[in-house]
Amino acid sequence: MDEQLFFKKLNNLCTSKDIFYFLSSLEVMSDTMAAGALQRISEVEVDDNGLKNPALLENEVFRALCFQFEFESSKLSDTGLLTALQALIKLRIDPQSTLMTSLLSESEERLGRGQLTAENLCSLGESLLELEGPSCVMLEQIVNHMQERDIERWSPREIVMVYKILQVTAREGKQCQNLLNRLNSVTLRTFSQLSPKFASVILNSLVVLRQTRAVLLVTALCKHSVKHVPYFTDHELVNVLEAFLYFGQNLQIFTEALERHVPTSILTMHPQTVSKVMHYCCKKMILSKPIFDAVAEGFISSADRLTTDQIAAYIIPFGTLNYLPPSASSLFRKLEAVLHTRLRHFQPHTLLNLLHSCVLIQRYPINFLPKIFSPYFLQKLQAQPPGLNRVVMSQLTQLFLTVTLECPFYEGPKLLSKYQVKACPTLHRSPDVHLFKRVKTGLLYLLKKRIYFASEVSTPYFYVVDIEIKLDEDGFVLPAAQLEEVHRRIALCVDGQNRFCAHSHNLLGEEAIKQRHLQLLGYEVVQIPFFEIENLQNTRKMADYLHKKIFPCTYG
Numbered sequence: 001m002d003e004q005l006f007f008k009k010l011n012n013l014c015t016s017k018d019i020f021y022f023l024s025s026l027e028v029m030s031d032t033m034a035a036g037a038l039q040r041i042s043e044v045e046v047d048d049n050g051l052k053n054p055a056l057l058e059n060e061v062f063r064a065l066c067f068q069f070e071f072e073s074s075k076l077s078d079t080g081l082l083t084a085l086q087a088l089i090k091l092r093i094d095p096q097s098t099l100m101t102s103l104l105s106e107s108e109e110r111l112g113r114g115q116l117t118a119e120n121l122c123s124l125g126e127s128l129l130e131l132e133g134p135s136c137v138m139l140e141q142i143v144n145h146m147q148e149r150d151i152e153r154w155s156p157r158e159i160v161m162v163y164k165i166l167q168v169t170a171r172e173g174k175q176c177q178n179l180l181n182r183l184n185s186v187t188l189r190t191f192s193q194l195s196p197k198f199a200s201v202i203l204n205s206l207v208v209l210r211q212t213r214a215v216l217l218v219t220a221l222c223k224h225s226v227k228h229v230p231y232f233t234d235h236e237l238v239n240v241l242e243a244f245l246y247f248g249q250n251l252q253i254f255t256e257a258l259e260r261h262v263p264t265s266i267l268t269m270h271p272q273t274v275s276k277v278m279h280y281c282c283k284k285m286i287l288s289k290p291i292f293d294a295v296a297e298g299f300i301s302s303a304d305r306l307t308t309d310q311i312a313a314y315i316i317p318f319g320t321l322n323y324l325p326p327s328a329s330s331l332f333r334k335l336e337a338v339l340h341t342r343l344r345h346f347q348p349h350t351l352l353n354l355l356h357s358c359v360l361i362q363r364y365p366i367n368f369l370p371k372i373f374s375p376y377f378l379q380k381l382q383a384q385p386p387g388l389n390r391v392v393m394s395q396l397t398q399l400f401l402t403v404t405l406e407c408p409f410y411e412g413p414k415l416l417s418k419y420q421v422k423a424c425p426t427l428h429r430s431p432d433v434h435l436f437k438r439v440k441t442g443l444l445y446l447l448k449k450r451i452y453f454a455s456e457v458s459t460p461y462f463y464v465v466d467i468e469i470k471l472d473e474d475g476f477v478l479p480a481a482q483l484e485e486v487h488r489r490i491a492l493c494v495d496g497q498n499r500f501c502a503h504s505h506n507l508l509g510e511e512a513i514k515q516r517h518l519q520l521l522g523y524e525v526v527q528i529p530f531f532e533i534e535n536l537q538n539t540r541k542m543a544d545y546l547h548k549k550i551f552p553c554t555y556g
Helices: 004-012 016-024 031-043 054-058 060-071 078-090 100-114 117-131 136-148 156-171 177-193 195-206 216-228 234-246 252-265 273-281 287-305 308-320 329-347 348-360 368-373 375-383 390-406 433-447 511-522 540-548
Strands: 454-458 464-471 488-495 524-529
Touching: 004 016, 004 031, 004 117, 016 031, 016 117, 031 078, 054 060, 060 078, 060 100, 060 454, 078 100, 078 117, 078 273, 100 117, 117 156, 136 156, 156 177, 177 216, 195 216, 195 234, 216 234, 216 252, 234 273, 252 273, 252 287, 252 464, 273 287, 273 308, 273 488, 287 329, 287 375, 308 329, 308 348, 308 511, 329 348, 329 368, 348 368, 348 390, 348 511, 348 540, 368 390, 390 511, 433 464, 433 488, 488 511, 511 524, 524 540
Parallel strands: 488 524
Antiparallel strands: 454 464, 464 488
């Protein structure tokens, strides 16, 4: 049969049974036709979970094809040899079998003779990369042969294959930075031609190869990825999100693309991909209501199928970014039901992070706190990395403070004092230095003397107050150092952009719970958000604003 007609008929067949029947009707076929048949079988019989029907490997037509490739490998054309090798690897044929050994040995010999075309070098490279524990010697040979050709003329497929090989050789401790620099330059000129798959692979390679200096290429690929968001597979989208995080890329148009894609795909997306999307939003402080609302609905319908790590990844960002979705009541009912049945399956630190995130948004895990405060659980926390470091002990302290202040009906075990910390670690939530200075200058103008307010005051109750002002019974301002006759305490929260979600006026969970607790502890909390004062142009206007904000009764 004419090859063109053969491949036309072959590509219309959708099951291995039909393919075997078709092959049985032919008296003779070329090695490229036979290899193409193996390739088509691998396309229809292999999915993300592996081989659909292992019994096909015992089919007599399949075995006859393999017999010819095994014992006549030296007579095969380069294309036939390498296409068959690729197909058999995809079909999960044992790499140690005589069939695979014969094909790999013949491929290595031809590679050494330098007779393979660029297309065939690509096929061989891709095959070796698919095999576990690839031979770096052969991969390096492929790269060397590729470099003999003009790199400017490489196709996108060739560029991607070399990136993947360099990724593998880098894991062996070999870094070819000169070749990488040339490759990065060529890719920068051709990135617009890249398919979703190729763009994702290259971004992943740039992360693995730590190409932090390839700023122009990374930026171009990230922008190029925006239009591909609906077409990425789950694995490809995860690679792209990891690249955005690793290289610190912030693109509003990428967020908007995710907002269009995630709500329509939430029921078919792999839970690990959803977890990565939420991790991305959490790290970038992006409160995307379309994404979070969709993830809440997805959790309600699929929580029973999620791993404990995935459950935490779905829920924790709601607390971190201080957001309750419209379906909050159903969401937390479902979470409570899951915790009741699977509590013992959670790793200690995962469980603590999850329950701590709940109290940030006033969802109190009362039924599970006796376990958290138990000596046995605390010992398990201490035994597993990162142990009982300052951040972990702060979470425990804040949980305990929450039930003390907000859940007076809680009668379970208390957190032992040795596990409590006196002051909350400020981390990156400390006041914005420039903003803080402007507010203090305005206060000095208003109150006339620096003794009338204190900054960054440690309270006996875990929290640090940005600025504290004390008043007597008649409402007069007292010196900050005075301890007697203090009737009221005002806590000024100078909230810079770092205490809000990105491009939003929504306070982060950590700051929201702090202000809530300060109020319950008796402070009058006055919030000074950046967006209210960033346009105040001089000290007088700042003082006027502070007067109105702190002392509204005497203003005017």
